Amino acid sequence: MEGKQTIMRRSALAAVAAIGSASLLLAGCSKADDNKDTPKAAGANAATKGVVNASDKKGGTVTYEMSDVPDSFDPGNTYYAYMYNFSRLYARPLMTFQPGAGPKGNTLVPDLAASKGVASDGGKTWTYKLRSGLKYQDGTPITSKDVKYAVERSNFARDVLSLGPNYFQQFMKDGDKYKGPYKDKSAKGLSSIETPDDSTIVFHLNRAFQEFDYLVATPQTAPVPQAKDDGVDYIKHIVSSGSYQFQSYQEGKQAVLVPNKNWDPKTDPLRKQLASKIVVNLKVNPETIDKDLQSGDATVDLVGTGVQASTQADLLNSADGKASTDNTYGGRLVYAAINTKLKPFDNVACRKAVEYAIDKVSVQTALGGPIRGDVASTVLPPDITGYQKADVYATAGGKGDIAKAKDQLKACGQKTINTNITARSDRPGEVDAATAIINSLKKVGINATLKQYPAGKYFTDYAGVPSFTEKQNIGLMMMQWGADWPSGYGFLQQILNSKAISQSGNTNLSQYSNKKVDGLLAQAIAEPDTAKRNALYAQIDKQVMDDAALVPLTYFKVLLYRSPYATNVVSTAAFSGQYDYLNLGTTKK
Amino acid sequence: MTAPIETTGAAADAQPEAVLAGADKGRIEGRSLGQIAWARFKRDKVAVAGGVIVILLILLAILSRPVQALFGLDPNAFHQDLIVPDTSLPKGSWGGMSMDHPLGVDPKFGRDIATRVLEGSWVSLVVAFGATILSNVIGAIMGVIAGYYGGRVDSIISRLMDVFLAFPLLLFAIAISATLQGGAFGLNGLPLHLAVLIFVIGFFNWPYLGRIVRGQTLALREREFVDAARGMGAKGPYILFRELMPNLVGPIIVYSTLLIPTNIIFEASLSFLGVGIQPPQASWGGMLREAVTYYQVDPQYMIVPGLAIFITVLAFNLLGDGLRDALDPRSR
Numbered sequence: 001m002e003g004k005q006t007i008m009r010r011s012a013l014a015a016v017a018a019i020g021s022a023s024l025l026l027a028g029c030s031k032a033d034d035n036k037d038t039p040k041a042a043g044a045n046a047a048t049k050g051v052v053n054a055s056d057k058k059g060g061t062v063t064y065e066m067s068d069v070p071d072s073f074d075p076g077n078t079y080y081a082y083m084y085n086f087s088r089l090y091a092r093p094l095m096t097f098q099p100g101a102g103p104k105g106n107t108l109v110p111d112l113a114a115s116k117g118v119a120s121d122g123g124k125t126w127t128y129k130l131r132s133g134l135k136y137q138d139g140t141p142i143t144s145k146d147v148k149y150a151v152e153r154s155n156f157a158r159d160v161l162s163l164g165p166n167y168f169q170q171f172m173k174d175g176d177k178y179k180g181p182y183k184d185k186s187a188k189g190l191s192s193i194e195t196p197d198d199s200t201i202v203f204h205l206n207r208a209f210q211e212f213d214y215l216v217a218t219p220q221t222a223p224v225p226q227a228k229d230d231g232v233d234y235i236k237h238i239v240s241s242g243s244y245q246f247q248s249y250q251e252g253k254q255a256v257l258v259p260n261k262n263w264d265p266k267t268d269p270l271r272k273q274l275a276s277k278i279v280v281n282l283k284v285n286p287e288t289i290d291k292d293l294q295s296g297d298a299t300v301d302l303v304g305t306g307v308q309a310s311t312q313a314d315l316l317n318s319a320d321g322k323a324s325t326d327n328t329y330g331g332r333l334v335y336a337a338i339n340t341k342l343k344p345f346d347n348v349a350c351r352k353a354v355e356y357a358i359d360k361v362s363v364q365t366a367l368g369g370p371i372r373g374d375v376a377s378t379v380l381p382p383d384i385t386g387y388q389k390a391d392v393y394a395t396a397g398g399k400g401d402i403a404k405a406k407d408q409l410k411a412c413g414q415k416t417i418n419t420n421i422t423a424r425s426d427r428p429g430e431v432d433a434a435t436a437i438i439n440s441l442k443k444v445g446i447n448a449t450l451k452q453y454p455a456g457k458y459f460t461d462y463a464g465v466p467s468f469t470e471k472q473n474i475g476l477m478m479m480q481w482g483a484d485w486p487s488g489y490g491f492l493q494q495i496l497n498s499k500a501i502s503q504s505g506n507t508n509l510s511q512y513s514n515k516k517v518d519g520l521l522a523q524a525i526a527e528p529d530t531a532k533r534n535a536l537y538a539q540i541d542k543q544v545m546d547d548a549a550l551v552p553l554t555y556f557k558v559l560l561y562r563s564p565y566a567t568n569v570v571s572t573a574a575f576s577g578q579y580d581y582l583n584l585g586t587t588k589k
Numbered sequence: 590m591t592a593p594i595e596t597t598g599a600a601a602d603a604q605p606e607a608v609l610a611g612a613d614k615g616r617i618e619g620r621s622l623g624q625i626a627w628a629r630f631k632r633d634k635v636a637v638a639g640g641v642i643v644i645l646l647i648l649l650a651i652l653s654r655p656v657q658a659l660f661g662l663d664p665n666a667f668h669q670d671l672i673v674p675d676t677s678l679p680k681g682s683w684g685g686m687s688m689d690h691p692l693g694v695d696p697k698f699g700r701d702i703a704t705r706v707l708e709g710s711w712v713s714l715v716v717a718f719g720a721t722i723l724s725n726v727i728g729a730i731m732g733v734i735a736g737y738y739g740g741r742v743d744s745i746i747s748r749l750m751d752v753f754l755a756f757p758l759l760l761f762a763i764a765i766s767a768t769l770q771g772g773a774f775g776l777n778g779l780p781l782h783l784a785v786l787i788f789v790i791g792f793f794n795w796p797y798l799g800r801i802v803r804g805q806t807l808a809l810r811e812r813e814f815v816d817a818a819r820g821m822g823a824k825g826p827y828i829l830f831r832e833l834m835p836n837l838v839g840p841i842i843v844y845s846t847l848l849i850p851t852n853i854i855f856e857a858s859l860s861f862l863g864v865g866i867q868p869p870q871a872s873w874g875g876m877l878r879e880a881v882t883y884y885q886v887d888p889q890y891m892i893v894p895g896l897a898i899f900i901t902v903l904a905f906n907l908l909g910d911g912l913r914d915a916l917d918p919r920s921r
Contacts, residue, residue, distance in 0.1 A: 308882075309883060309886075310882070312676060313676040313678055313886040316676055365672055365698075368677050369674035370674055370675065425767075426863075428879075431868055432697055438869055451867075454767070
């Protein structure tokens with residue numbers, strides 16, 4: 001899920017806005033009004049340990065705010081973690097994640113399905129049974145054919161709905177031959193998804209895939225009635241299968257959701273339908289969001305990447321402020337990819353020199369300190385299944401080791417190296433981290449020059465184009481990666497598999513190709529035993545670090561402001577540390 | 590307008606000068622054009638103050654690197670022990686001001702702000718002067734050619750000016766700075782960024798001066814001294830550069846001093862937008878860009894480079910105004 005984080009773009013906009021100096025003073029003086037009867041904050045990191053303000057009380061309006069607009073509210077056309085989270089209010093996927101604190105939130109539970117998928121044929125066939133009594137908002141029954149149709153439209157009609165991932169197209173048998181429901185009007189549709197009756201759906205895969213339950217936990221499996229679908233325009237009249245339905249939707253402005261009367265709590269052990277109204281305000285100034293949250297005018301920041309830097313300083317400087325924050329892992333790794341195909345970094349000793357040279361604490365401070373991330377030493381972040389603590393290039397206090405780095409440089413036959421490092425220009429944090437890296441590398445004789453490129457074309461035109469990095473002598477590339485589903489495979493496959501290397505839009509920036517790792521990945525995904533699978537992920541992690549393909553910098557963390565009015569607040573690892581939106585309520589009338 | 594004819598000019602013009610110049614009337618006869626201008630300029634206290642600041646700034650920029658070397662200052666040295674990790678802000682009040690760091694340190698890295706402002710001064714001035722020289726050389730040559738030859742040459746050059754003036758300069762600058770990042774003119778790193786900035790800012794600003802010079806030339810070419818030169822057999826280039834150009838020096842100097850502050854701001858804006866000087870190299874605009882995130886909690890960091898730009902631009906503007914008044918008293 002790369003490039004799906006909007007916080008940086010937001011600050012760039014804020015930067016332009018802030019140049020008008022008159023507003024500076026005004027903004028500096030105005031603070032959120034101190035409301036007398038504000039409920040007390042539950043304490044720092046409370047929502048990362050358990051559910052805060054657990055409640056079954058109905059009523060109130062839950063207000064979400066967002067500084068930008070989401071890619072789409074259409075469950076079949078989105079790739080943002082926060083939309084995966086939010087869309088569950090009106091679109092029920094086959095499986096979903098249990099609302100729970102931290103890693104507990106990674107637990108898969110059946111949603112539209114009555115139970116977890118039943119694997120057969122060694123993990124190549126997966127069968128799901130739907131719950132009984134499921135209905136759309138208009139009262140018509142939900143059938144397995146609607147689920148099949150939803151998968152078809154979201155994965156196979158890339159010319160109509162292109163924003164979501166297309167894992168089903170890659171993994172379904174004959175997935176490359178089917179052209180999607182808008183072009184292929186045959187009643188049969190994709191032959192490898194069978195619906196023997198209205199409550200059964202069978203997926204036939206082209207390979208053994210033991211984490212298929214994760215795949216059907218995306219909103220792409222939320223049912224869409226074919227008769228009501230008109231491609232991109234479906235967003236204007238989404239038919240709800242969840243606890244809420246759309247009352248109004250103004251593009252780029254606001255969406256209002258109200259309880260779905262045809263949703264039956266008996267068919268749904270997860271949702272509670274507490275709020276009497278849900279409002280999503282779009283394109284709100286990021287500073288305003290922080291202030292609205294503190295005053296209670298907003299319940300939660302939809303994107304969930306955390307508060308602005310100045311709000312962060314304000315909150316952390318007061319005990320009260322600190323008590324209403326949650327600081328948690330965001331399921332992402334911030335790292336510097338080393339170009340393993342570029343001289344002299346094709347020599348592993350030169351790469352190891354970089355591993356030892358970088359003062360990770362300095363990088364961490366540049367990125368915003370421990371609040372914004374813990375110093376990293378593995379590829380997998382701690383909130384992803386398969387993580388195992390390790391530190392191949394341990395240095396005292398994580399501050400780098402100049403002597404060891406110089407030894408490696410000597411072993412590589414180099415005294416000084418001149419290279420370039422890329423960062424995304426609209427992500428100040430990335431530029432800052434690169435600045436700190438340049439400073440570290442200079443001490444061992446590696447002179448790196450910063451090159452900034454716009455995030456929108458980072459993969460298609462610059463860092464993700466091997467011929468470009470070769471020509472421009474780009475040895476290091478700043479990168480941030482989050483998994484599409486919280487497991488080792490979901491995290492590692494796109495950035496370390498040699499088959500993922502492509503001539504443009506490449507995400508394996510290191511161009512790392514090790515047959516052993518490719519083999520281990522294939523072995524892992526076919527392994528039905530979870531413990532064994534996780535051991536394989538740890539083994540891959542270790543191998544990659546031994547090969548020094550990338551320098552892990554920090555395990556990305558977010559600092560969320562927890563509204564004292566919000567109920568059932570719990571930060572979940574399944575959605576990058578965001579609060580679970582399924583049952584969020586409010587005590588504010 | 591400093592055509593030779595004015596030195597012997599109408600009594601009405603000369604009179605007040607003579608009176609104002611003071612009692613020593615005997616020496617008025619011998620004064621050159623430059624001396625008259627200098628006398629006028631000296632009387633303008635504000636302009637003199639601006640001029641002094643400008644000279645100091647130029648000295649500062651020239652001595653920036655030697656001073657750093659002398660005192661062992663490094664604009665890129667990290668002092669992250671002076672940073673509060675949780676907030677990225679400098680420890681202590683006023684942005685971490687201390688004896689070691691009189692203007693404080695910057696958030697996140699703890700780099701000395703005073704040294705970075707010093708380092709940024711030469712960047713700003715090199716770009717501003719370079720761009721001004723580039724645009725004025727092109728502008729003066731094109732303007733004088735258009736004005737002197739007239740006719741078809743004039744219309745071609747004038748239309749060219751219109752084309753350049755119609756360019757959405759900022760957008761173009763952003764685009765070109767971004768695409769030239771990979772390397773151009775056989776340069777890389779800082780020299781490349783300086784060259785790109787000078788080129789982008791300088792190359793598109795020449796029509797402003799070009800138009801002024803063209804207008805002046807149109808008036809000058811009808812003058813007797815030009816006719817005389819032509820009568821004595823002087824050819825085009827000689828008349829352009831030996832007869833006309835010296836009379837255009839005044840407006841060119843004035844326009845330059847007024848263009849420099851504009852260019853300083855433009856450089857800062859480009860660096861602010863992230864397409865100018867690249868980090869970790871210090872530049873005033875770049876510092877402002879970094880300061881924006883923290884303006885509410887660490888205003889000190891924004892004030893220092895902001896003031897540096899403010900003072901520099903103001904000084905150049907005052908100097909420019911004073912020079913214009915001195916060299917061209919009728920323009921008041």
